[in-house]
Amino acid sequence: MALIVEDGTNVSGADALAALAFVDAYHSSMGNTTWTGDDTSIKEPAIRRATAFLSNSYNWKGNRVDGRDQALAWPRAGVVDQDGYGIDSNEIPTELQNAVAEIALRELVTPGTMNPDFTQSAMVKSEKVGPLAVEYLNSSTSADAQRPVLLVVRDMIGQFLVNGGTNRFSGRTVRA
Numbered sequence: 001m002a003l004i005v006e007d008g009t010n011v012s013g014a015d016a017l018a019a020l021a022f023v024d025a026y027h028s029s030m031g032n033t034t035w036t037g038d039d040t041s042i043k044e045p046a047i048r049r050a051t052a053f054l055s056n057s058y059n060w061k062g063n064r065v066d067g068r069d070q071a072l073a074w075p076r077a078g079v080v081d082q083d084g085y086g087i088d089s090n091e092i093p094t095e096l097q098n099a100v101a102e103i104a105l106r107e108l109v110t111p112g113t114m115n116p117d118f119t120q121s122a123m124v125k126s127e128k129v130g131p132l133a134v135e136y137l138n139s140s141t142s143a144d145a146q147r148p149v150l151l152v153v154r155d156m157i158g159q160f161l162v163n164g165g166t167n168r169f170s171g172r173t174v175r176a
Helices: 020-030 040-057 094-109 151-160
Strands: 126-129 132-135
Touching: 020 040, 020 094, 040 094, 094 151
Parallel strands: none
Antiparallel strands: 126 132
8 A cells, every 4th residue: 555645734644754755765865775676565664654653752842733633743833943943834844754764764674663562571670690790771661761762863853852852851951
């Protein structure tokens, strides 16, 4: 089934924030040879999963143009970029489409990588085998802490996120 790409007009049934041709061109320009070939049966689902991840996993600035009836997180109204320019409410920013491409590549290689299964009882903070003991630095047991953080994606879309993509325990420093 072909992608239904959101173009900023709140397309009914949209399931992608970037077209396959856009993602193909992005990876070609970046030299990402893993994203090659014409097999849409694996590329399009990867784009759908990337779109779902972006739509559901971030706290975006502004509001959905069509409220709760809107399938995807974008288009949005009331979003301003890092330079203070408003994003049109019928625009899907290029940075967001680039982020779809980056996530789709990871999803192509390892489907489900952005939303791994998480079993809290399986988490290990420290281990001891004979005389050797190890305590792991990342001892966080939250499900969100188990998701990969793609710095390239955060850098691309951070300007559109509440708090710039930082977690709720951190903020921005402003020089007076």
